[in-house]
Amino acid sequence: MHVAGGIYRELCETPRWDGVWGSGLRAAMAVSRLSSGITLHCYDRQPPLDTVAFLERLGVAFHWRPRMQDIVFAYFHPLSDPFIEPRPGAIKQCQPIDVDGRSVLRFGMLEGTARVRGDRVVYDPQSPRSPEPFSVNGSTARELALVMNREELQAYSGNDDVGDGAYRLLASKGADVIVVKQGIQGALVFANGMSPSEVPIYRSAKIFKIGTGDVFSGVFAHYWASAWYSPQEAADKASRAVSVYCDKPTDPIDESTLLVAHPLANLRHEMIEVVGAGNTIGRRYTLQEAAFCIRKLGMEARIVEDPMMIGETGKAVLVIADGLSDETLLHLAKRTSGVILDEEGRPPLSFCAGAGVSNDFASAIYQVCLNAPKLN
Template sequence: MRIAGGFYRENCCLPAWNAAFGSGGRAAAAISRLSPGTVLHTYCEESEDVHIHALKKLGVDVRVNSRPTSIVFAYFHPLSRPHIQPPPDMLTLQHIITISDEAVLRFGFLEGDAIVDADRAVYDPQTWRNPAPFRANGSRANELAIVLNELELKSATGYQAELSLAAHQLIEDQQAELVVVKRGIWGATVYERSGIVTLIPAYRSSRVFKIGTGDVFSAIFAHYWAEKRLSAAEAADLASRAVAQYCNSGQLPIDPAELGQFAPIHCGTAGTVLLLGVAGSLGQRYTMEEARFVLKGLGVEVCCPVLDGELSYSACAALILAEGADAEIIRSIESEPLPGLPMVVLQEKGVRCDELLKVPALEKASIVDDFTTAMYTVTWAALETDS
């Protein structure tokens, strides 16, 4: 299979992450065991040769087009909005890449573009800001699948409410066979030109490393649908499982032997998460505000007595921020009706909370040391309560 996609540096503060992947590099690494000899077409500067060599050691045939400078995505944590350097509007567009093969995965680039000629092509635009149609630059495919998230779909079609209408409009507008909508904690939905709609679950992982999960999904889907000719539903399900495997370890390539070990998440209606903690310092206040912001972005309601001034008695799950937890927080956990709620405790490395963890109500709580993992774990708990 051939892949056209960016090769970018990635830095993250917490957890510490310093790597060179981007959409193209990560996709090629993801399928390197499944599809030996995969060809990656990308842009790169000479200073990144050591990272290109790492891809080649995985068996990837890397075809490099030069660019003058590195492009870096910097994250505070994996769910934060990345800072991109240089800013995208300051980048000089490089010469267009041309690709022809039976199966091609094309990502959107920051610094260039790729014209594709394929029997089966998968297109992931990688942006919600005026995503270019697949065929707008002269690309062609006998069968086209478009993989994108909800925001990108709404931006591409102008539909802000009904996903099915937007998906079928995109199929018509771009002469596609199908559209796969990545929906985060709700998994994905496959819309086919024939009218078939398939719901694909997300799969549970014990940890959640989020940087690049969309790249992995698109890569595995493209391998199984475009190269191996599986049905769109089968390919999307395997892609969702591969995301769980990647979330668990942050490691590539994907091992197909492990894909069957992950359990699906049965999402019900969006519930409410009770967010407990203290905000006595700037760091504690930031963590609490960021947790509320992220949880709402994941699709659940949030009640936070410290920030909202009231306690919700309709919560489906509780998240306790352990740093600085005091006697008042312990009393809240021990009081009715909190006992019986699924509970998650975020105890980051170096945080001591011995008294908190002695509370009987937390005997079966999930204790996690990673912010992103805590956000997903409590969201899954809130969504699965009514399942």
């Protein structure tokens, strides 16, 4: 399989993350144990020697063309929008990369474009605002699958209704398969002559959101474009792979790990209360950011700065422990269920038996959202 996609440096403040990845390299890494004969096509200013050695160990062939700038994605946490340097409008454009193959995965790139030709091609535009139409650069495919999130599909189809937009694209021969990623709601698979198929998400012990879309597209492309699985089966494999990746984001995916993944039922929209001290600007920011991320995942959120105002037993609650006393946490644990975000590493919170404890912001957000239906 041929993979055409970016190689970029990625930084994250919490948890600490600093490495050369990007959509192309990450997808190639993810499927390197599932498929032999992976070839990565990309741009780079000068590939680091350790990146070249890493790809050689994986058995991935590496074809790169020079670009004029280093490109960095910087995240405050894995659920935040990245700061991109240079800003996208200032990135100098390179000549297209030409890729021909039986099975091809094409990602959108900041510094150029991949002009691909293949029997089965998967295209992930990687742009929620202005995704490049697949064929505008001369790309062709006998069969084309589009993999994108809701915002990308809405922009790509020019239609705010996801279902209507997908079926109009299929009817106009703009694609043969469309997979719409929906975060904690799983994914929808559209194909001509079929009702949409729902694909669940799968449980992981922790959440590392950076790059999950790259892994999904890579594994879907392997199973659909190379192994000729049905689009529904391939999307399910991809969803399973994301849960594996979240636990070990630097390891290739093993087939055996996909078999033991546990699906999560469809989630309802629930109210989650975000509880914490709001007596400093940093603590208020954390409360607001947590509520924003919960809403972004499709849930409702309400901030409560006075923990003693939580009076109803059994509510779904995210507790930000910073600034709260052990006595306050004990009060909350007795009256609520949910997740406690404890970044300080306090002594074991054994008195909070009714709640889960996480030291990672993004994992705590996901845990309380995924568990909300049974907590409320």
